[in-house]
Amino acid sequence: MARLDYVLSSLSDYACDPRCPDQFAAGYNVVLSGLAESSSLTSRRYPIWPLVRANLDGALEVCIAGYSGVWAKELLSGASLSEMAQQPPQFCAMPCTESSGSLAAKVVASEFVTAKPEGMPEVDWQLLNMDRWDANLRFAIRSLLGPKGLPLSGAEALCGALESVRELFRLLRHFRPKRTGALVDFDALQDDRTRPQGEAYCALCWRLSIRSRRLQELDAQEKQEVGKVVRAGRFTGGIQETRWAQALMLKVCQHLPRSCALLSKTEVANLRAIFDRFRAERIVAGNLSRQYCSVHQPGSPKYHADLRYLAAFQHHLSVLTGAARSEFAFNLRLPDAADLQEVRKVAYDQVHSGLHAIAPSRRGSLGLREKVWMMHQEGMSQSEMARRLGISRQAISKAKKSLESLMNAHHAGSYLNPTTGEAQVPHHVREAIGNCLARGLPVAAIAKQVRLTKGTVDGLVRMMRVPFAHGEVR
Template identity: 65%
Template sequence: MARLDYLTNLLSVYDHDPRCSRQFALGYSAVLGSLTASSSLTSKRYPIWPLVRKNLDGPFDQCLASYEGEWAKRLLAGARLSEMAHSPPLSYASPYIACPGIYGGVLTADILASGSVAARPENIPEIDWQFLNLDRWDSNIMFAIRSLLDSTGVPFEGAEPLCGALESVRDLFRLMRHFRPQRTKALRDFDALIDDRTRPQDGGFCELCWRVSIRSNRLQELAAQQRHEVREIVRSAQCQLSDEEQEARLAQAWMLESSLRLSPSCTLISKAEAAKLRLVFERFRIERIVAGNLSCRYCHVHKPGSPKYHADLRYKAAFQRHLTALSGTGRSEFAFNFRAPSAADTQEIRKVAYDQVHSGLHVVTARKAPSLGLREKVWLMHAEGISQSEMARRLGISRQAISKAKKSLESLMNTHHAGSYINPLTGEAQVPDPVRKVIRDATMKGLSITVIAKEVGLSKGTVDGLVRLMGSSKHAKS
């Protein structure tokens, strides 16, 4: 099921195409407006497809009938829009290389009978059957859109509303992937497993820091491994093929992930290769089902029950509040705020929030309203242009304490900035190699995280993540 905390943003991303007709746009908006965090594709209490039938079937049929030009309309025959998840298309488009001469071919599509099974096989869960059919229809819609475009990619006269409706349907199908049921039966031999449930899978972050969740991390690993194995099979051919033909072979290979069989025109993939690919896709499908049992709320550093989990759990509420402040929907509780790096991605924004609430500027774990710390008070007075002597008088402390507070703020900002950029491959701070070497050597000497962080000028949270990364890399190599 879609989670409530991101449902609003999710629906705004998958809004209708502006080119579609007004009636279709109204129906599309009505469907999105009726979706809730409890909606799912197989729910009887909070169903989705009846919403599509009520609001979009009629307008979509009108869009199809309104265009009188020539196009690949037969690709959409066989089911109404609300029935496409439950019924495979009668025909489908298959990419292949057309070679009119010896100087190269053109990537085009062949329309043929699919030979797909009309009823759901017993060993496929209902939700997987729906996604399988949506993938098939999405492929057909994509090629149907291409048939409405001229050689320059511009829709034919009068085809824009239909193109808009078809693109909107593709967005709708992508949106539906965020509404898996909470629990589904998997394969015949895996009924006890829990399928991957919380959406979105690839963007799930730990509730306590900037890292991706254990489940998302595992799913990303599986996706990368699957892409590698599929490419290895596709590239294993001994014959010399052009780049265009290699891309077509790869496209045909990926068709097997969502199709029960290849079309006769898919001559670039042999039967032996198809058999290998089916085994690969089936193995990774089972692996993804197993990954559904992993945590979608916490990362490998903050596994529930671990010392790091208990240490940072006290900061959870403050961390979430500062995230809202960084997104512009809330107000920061700090007078001295770290700045995000230029062109920051989501992880780097979350790293700013993590460093901020762990900066020690003032107490954030108490239930009562936080009060500003000494350094924050000094910062506010400094922004007003007040002299150090006046600051010391107002705060009742020495000028040396004021100077020390200013230097502490400068050091704190430099410490955050040194670890503010995130390596997208590792999910940890991007630091120079010499710094990594110092951390590695200090770890081998048995120095504590606090001592190492002070030596290299990084925060303890940043150093802790790098030390864990080096440890996991060392274990992987061994």
């Protein structure tokens, strides 16, 4: 089915937890190796659950039996691992507030309907149950942790097995069946369960893809609207936290046992309407590009301008992660404690620095500034550099100043705003960019005036949503 080729090519993202016992890890790996593009949650010809039954049911039971401490074991009772998609859990962990005011959870009867509702597609029933069991797994793991968040003595193997089960469920959500008579609107139903999500970055730069950015926006909007419902009324801090936890449980399990629910029927109805609406929005967002950002939409001038840097950009990303050797003599430094997006920003600035020509068909030779840098590293004077290169001392001095300017411009825009994904620059710099735009200056001239790289200024201009007179950055 659509995108399963991508999922199967990245099975290492769903690897077994290293704390798992050997028997469980071996069975887990057999299950992963047995998955194919034809597999699906409901297929009889290429089934998944018999594979899980043969290799993981017994191994998980051994892990559970091997731990004798006190934990929320009942959360996993009522069904073996291979049957969890067909049977909802008998118990669930209900968020509650302790007498001390802190947030806790207690195990209560789930009150879930045990039979699939009439008219509900089988795959939706399985996915719903997997979400319910995943919530139980999460609370069960929490009950195995000590006050410092570390597994209790002897619980490491069980924690690893339960975490691996959660990873397996996350993987299997992608294996929805192909279009059938029961799913006539399947193309419209491709959503976050069939499409790999998480943060995906543009292939040509450091920015999030169009789809990832849209999903981030939807998450923020949903959280804001849910907060308005949950915070309605006057409640103490502990009860407020419990209401939040129950709202999230409602999102996952679609059900709250009324015996200990702190949300009214009206609030539950409002929250369900919010979750349903944003679910539909995520279905629409699933059709957006996961490979490119809004700056590099295929066919745009910026896309064509940066496409020739693709191979060099990907190679330098490998350099920054220690998997390859740099083709540059002068390398820009990573900011302190850089995250992945800031690493990608350094790679982008490096290959767009103009230090030497980026030729996709052959390896580019070092540019003048790089040669000057290498001689400077050897301790040569400017006169010696000029004699060796056959140019004037003024040209050497100009090259050194250009390197210093490049390094300063990159450093000024190397730290990224986690909200916008663009450079974290002072307010007066943004004002200066706005003034330059009002005067009709092109991005290259603005970058020189505010002492930032052209790519950084281009992103800030787009973020400010101010059209500039001379088009895209060339």
